[in-house]
Amino acid sequence: MNLGPHADFIVAAYAVTVFVVAAMVAWVVLDYSAQRRILGDLEERGVTRRSQPKDSR
Amino acid sequence: MAVIDLANPTRFLTLVNRVLPWLAALTIVLFAFGLTRAMSAPDDYQQGATVKIMFLHVPAAWLSMMGWGLMSVAALGTLVWRHPLADVAGKAAAPIGAAFTFICLVTGSLWGRPTWGTYWVWDARLTSVLVLFLLYLGVLALYWTAEDPGRGSRAAAVLTLVGAVNIPIIKFSVDWWNTLHQPASILRMGGSAIDPSILWPLLIMAVAFTLLFFALHLAAMRNEILRRRVRSMRIIQAQEVRA
Numbered sequence: 001m002n003l004g005p006h007a008d009f010i011v012a013a014y015a016v017t018v019f020v021v022a023a024m025v026a027w028v029v030l031d032y033s034a035q036r037r038i039l040g041d042l043e044e045r046g047v048t049r050r051s052q053p054k055d056s057r
Numbered sequence: 058m059a060v061i062d063l064a065n066p067t068r069f070l071t072l073v074n075r076v077l078p079w080l081a082a083l084t085i086v087l088f089a090f091g092l093t094r095a096m097s098a099p100d101d102y103q104q105g106a107t108v109k110i111m112f113l114h115v116p117a118a119w120l121s122m123m124g125w126g127l128m129s130v131a132a133l134g135t136l137v138w139r140h141p142l143a144d145v146a147g148k149a150a151a152p153i154g155a156a157f158t159f160i161c162l163v164t165g166s167l168w169g170r171p172t173w174g175t176y177w178v179w180d181a182r183l184t185s186v187l188v189l190f191l192l193y194l195g196v197l198a199l200y201w202t203a204e205d206p207g208r209g210s211r212a213a214a215v216l217t218l219v220g221a222v223n224i225p226i227i228k229f230s231v232d233w234w235n236t237l238h239q240p241a242s243i244l245r246m247g248g249s250a251i252d253p254s255i256l257w258p259l260l261i262m263a264v265a266f267t268l269l270f271f272a273l274h275l276a277a278m279r280n281e282i283l284r285r286r287v288r289s290m291r292i293i294q295a296q297e298v299r300a
Contacts, residue, residue: 001096002106003109004107006107006171009110010109010167012167013167014113016163017113017117023156024153024156024273027152028277028280031280032279032280038287042287042294047293048293049286049289
């Protein structure tokens, strides 16, 4: 594949897009595991939400 | 499951956990197909190979506006019906919309330099998209810095609805003003002005990016629901310690 005389611009555009998309994917994945971990810690300590039945502790 | 059941966060989480793996897989497959088609698409007779930037720039531009549209509907849900899931949807869409607007601005700039001879010009299309990016940052600042999450959400919803005025300005800026940016060449009266050999890869990439947007949005909504559960549990914990 020949990208011609402006290959740098094309490669830079794809690199920026891949970086931003990868950052968004990493953000949702890491945030999910962090929230799950904190929720697990709180539940282990016996903390429940008001809407959560007590026997589900 | 009835649609109305999705208004319940717990049922919504069940649905997200079921749908997200399939949506992610479909997104990857479509990107693989779309990128293969995009890389094998012929060069443009005027722009040469730089037309390949279009396969990123145009979907990102569409999604930057779709993201704000989605946030506007969510803002109505927050302000009018005060539904918590509407606020969750708006808050989760803001960083994703900002990211796609950033991609749109950067790839457009990188496409502009070899095509127009400049990275940036203060014409109506470019400036209105920059305003959209700044509006996204404003909404994020309201969500992330408000001490009272409820007040922050309402302020963000108001700013979202005010900022919605910018969406038709972006869309029609190339018709209303004399701009360096080209007029609409895909969604226009009389059909697309783009050759099918370039149009089809573009449409496939647009669908792939749209699925990516929704996959990220569902995942971010799930995270936000969990974050709110953590917050309410911490408040209960603090009340129990005080009692």
